[in-house]
Amino acid sequence: MTIQVFGHKSPDTDSTGSPIAWAWYLSEIKGTPAKPVLLGEPNTEAAFVLKHWDLPKPEIIAGIEAGAPVVIVDTNNPAELPEGINKADILAIIDHHKLVGGLETNGPIEITVRPLACTATILHDLMGDDLARAPRGIKGAMLSCILSDTLEFRSPTTTAHDRAVAEKLGADLGVNLNELATEMFEAKSDVSAFSDAALLRMDSKEYTVAGKELRISVLETTAPKLILDRKASLMASMIDVAKEDGADQVLLFVIDILNEEATLLVPNALVKDMAEKSFGATVTGDTVVLPGIMSRKKQIIPSLSL
Amino acid sequence: MTIQVFGHKSPDTDSTGSPIAWAWYLSEIKGTPAKPVLLGEPNTEAAFVLKHWDLPKPEIIAGIEAGAPVVIVDTNNPAELPEGINKADILAIIDHHKLVGGLETNGPIEITVRPLACTATILHDLMGDDLARAPRGIKGAMLSCILSDTLEFRSPTTTAHDRAVAEKLGADLGVNLNELATEMFEAKSDVSAFSDAALLRMDSKEYTVAGKELRISVLETTAPKLILDRKASLMASMIDVAKEDGADQVLLFVIDILNEEATLLVPNALVKDMAEKSFGATVTGDTVVLPGIMSRKKQIIPSLSL
Numbered sequence: 001m002t003i004q005v006f007g008h009k010s011p012d013t014d015s016t017g018s019p020i021a022w023a024w025y026l027s028e029i030k031g032t033p034a035k036p037v038l039l040g041e042p043n044t045e046a047a048f049v050l051k052h053w054d055l056p057k058p059e060i061i062a063g064i065e066a067g068a069p070v071v072i073v074d075t076n077n078p079a080e081l082p083e084g085i086n087k088a089d090i091l092a093i094i095d096h097h098k099l100v101g102g103l104e105t106n107g108p109i110e111i112t113v114r115p116l117a118c119t120a121t122i123l124h125d126l127m128g129d130d131l132a133r134a135p136r137g138i139k140g141a142m143l144s145c146i147l148s149d150t151l152e153f154r155s156p157t158t159t160a161h162d163r164a165v166a167e168k169l170g171a172d173l174g175v176n177l178n179e180l181a182t183e184m185f186e187a188k189s190d191v192s193a194f195s196d197a198a199l200l201r202m203d204s205k206e207y208t209v210a211g212k213e214l215r216i217s218v219l220e221t222t223a224p225k226l227i228l229d230r231k232a233s234l235m236a237s238m239i240d241v242a243k244e245d246g247a248d249q250v251l252l253f254v255i256d257i258l259n260e261e262a263t264l265l266v267p268n269a270l271v272k273d274m275a276e277k278s279f280g281a282t283v284t285g286d287t288v289v290l291p292g293i294m295s296r297k298k299q300i301i302p303s304l305s306l
Numbered sequence: 307m308t309i310q311v312f313g314h315k316s317p318d319t320d321s322t323g324s325p326i327a328w329a330w331y332l333s334e335i336k337g338t339p340a341k342p343v344l345l346g347e348p349n350t351e352a353a354f355v356l357k358h359w360d361l362p363k364p365e366i367i368a369g370i371e372a373g374a375p376v377v378i379v380d381t382n383n384p385a386e387l388p389e390g391i392n393k394a395d396i397l398a399i400i401d402h403h404k405l406v407g408g409l410e411t412n413g414p415i416e417i418t419v420r421p422l423a424c425t426a427t428i429l430h431d432l433m434g435d436d437l438a439r440a441p442r443g444i445k446g447a448m449l450s451c452i453l454s455d456t457l458e459f460r461s462p463t464t465t466a467h468d469r470a471v472a473e474k475l476g477a478d479l480g481v482n483l484n485e486l487a488t489e490m491f492e493a494k495s496d497v498s499a500f501s502d503a504a505l506l507r508m509d510s511k512e513y514t515v516a517g518k519e520l521r522i523s524v525l526e527t528t529a530p531k532l533i534l535d536r537k538a539s540l541m542a543s544m545i546d547v548a549k550e551d552g553a554d555q556v557l558l559f560v561i562d563i564l565n566e567e568a569t570l571l572v573p574n575a576l577v578k579d580m581a582e583k584s585f586g587a588t589v590t591g592d593t594v595v596l597p598g599i600m601s602r603k604k605q606i607i608p609s610l611s612l
Contacts, residue, residue, distance in 0.1 A: 099409065
């Protein structure tokens with residue numbers, strides 16, 4: 001039975017490219033038939049990456065059949081996976097996020113979690129010398145994953161190892177990293193086709209802070225103006241999205257990749273208090289700029305308080 | 307601050323030897339000062355292994371201070387670790403058991419779980435070429451861990467890789483594996499110094515089966531008669547141990563390593579029913595022999611039903 005390899009439900013570049021790379025490795029090197037699948041429509045950056053490296057878009061699946069062999073990459077959080085995930089035959093988990101618990105397996109399986117910026121960096125290490133046999137598209141997808149997750153090495157999640165692996169892949173492929181990253185970020189910044197609600201849910205994770213259920217959304221962009229011009233309707237949409245998703249509040253951080261700062265939308269007193277307590281910011285209007293803030297994992301989540 | 311490396315609360319050979327080996331690697335190869343510690347008195351086999359390889363017995367610690375940097379090997383189960391474990395700074399987990407959840411970390415850490423028989427086999431793979439620099443005692447401890455966890459390759463948990471690593475270490479050290487294993491198993495079989503309650507808790511894990519809280523104990527021995535001669539007082543002690551530990555029933559499987567079979571003590575109708583339903587056994591007296599049963603993880607737990 002073909003192994004299905006997938007990432008989380010909101011496929012960004014890492015959750016699109018890493019399943020493709022790992023399915024290649026399992027099929028072509030390990031001799032265990034595997035295919036990448038997606039749990040949702042890839043975002044605009046991931047769609048660009050597929051096209052750029054001439055990779056077919058993986059099938060989008062609606063759910064997982066009981067007993068189906070699967071490998072999970074780029075998440076270990078059941079909330080970011082299909083409902084029936086614990087009835088699947090989970091063979092391995094490869095991830096770079098905090099362990100949240102909740103995935104169940106019958107016996108010990110292969111679990112590799114590393115505190116690196118990107119799943120593809122871990123895949124590189126696990127593949128070892130076999131990566132040399134990968135076609136150009138596989139190496140290119142892995143390179144794009146690292147550029148995406150590190151925001152071209154600007155994100156504080158970036159480790160020296162992520163950077164070294166990306167530079168090695170870039171040299172191998174003869175790719176100018178800055179040119180590729182710029183094209184990727186431009187693709188990600190083209191949000192014109194998305195509704196406000198879609199933007200609020202595009203790159204969003206749920207966390208509880210001081211008893212409040214928060215949906216913490218980030219939008220990484222080289223064109224923050226495109227999003228901030230829509231701030232009034234985004235703030236209006238937050239109320240509906242929070243209600244529909246059972247959250248107390250949606251927080252939207254617009255990450256300006258090039259200027260290395262975040263702009264937080266401040267729709268009400270709760271978010272104003274959070275911004276002031278969490279980031280020592282002084283809030284006077286309906287947005288606040290947070291210099292240097294680029295990473296939800298490393299900076300936003302650890303700082304949030306109320 | 308020195309990193310403390312430890313296994314679970316009932317230190318067998320793997321939970322004693324693997325912390326020693328990994329602390330060596332962290333200190334001597336990685337340059338991050340680390341020391342092995344124990345969460346309890348090592349069992350008789352582990353004590354023999356320390357003496358045999360001329361290794362100092364690690365300090366037994368009563369608890370973990372908040373914020374202390376630690377590496378956990380051979381378990382990922384908070385129930386098998388000190389109460390304050392989630393307040394420690396958990397740097398890494400290296401294990402070969404099913405993920406049970408419950409350990410909490412602030413961010414992503416290094417987690418390596420592999421479906422192998424022994425933690426030391428995983429350590430071997432992680433150390434790579436650096437293992438060549440290990441002193442004799444470190445290699446010897448790792449070899450002993452594998453012989454112990456695989457019951458000298460008899461346990462169905464044994465993989466070809468565990469065996470290959472043990473054979474490589476044995477050749478490197480010029481050790482006759484069968485002689486070493488025999489001495490180790492004889493040390494483990496010398497249970498004369500232990501009370502009945504201590505024997506019932508020596509190698510024991512808690513599981514819930516059909517709503518019953520079970521303490522599932524195994525004793526691996528080359529001299530089952532020494533234990534079975536005490537069956538009356540062991541069965542009497544089960545009632546107290548179950549009450550003290552909040553379990554509904556203690557199950558004791560005496561694993562005859564050399565004859566590759568288990569003898570289950572049958573103190574009452576509940577255990578008789580379980581033996582018949584789980585293993586298709588016919589129970590006529592107060593013990594039942596289960597041919598081929600050697601592994602709690604691979605055979606006993608997956609079979610138990612009521």
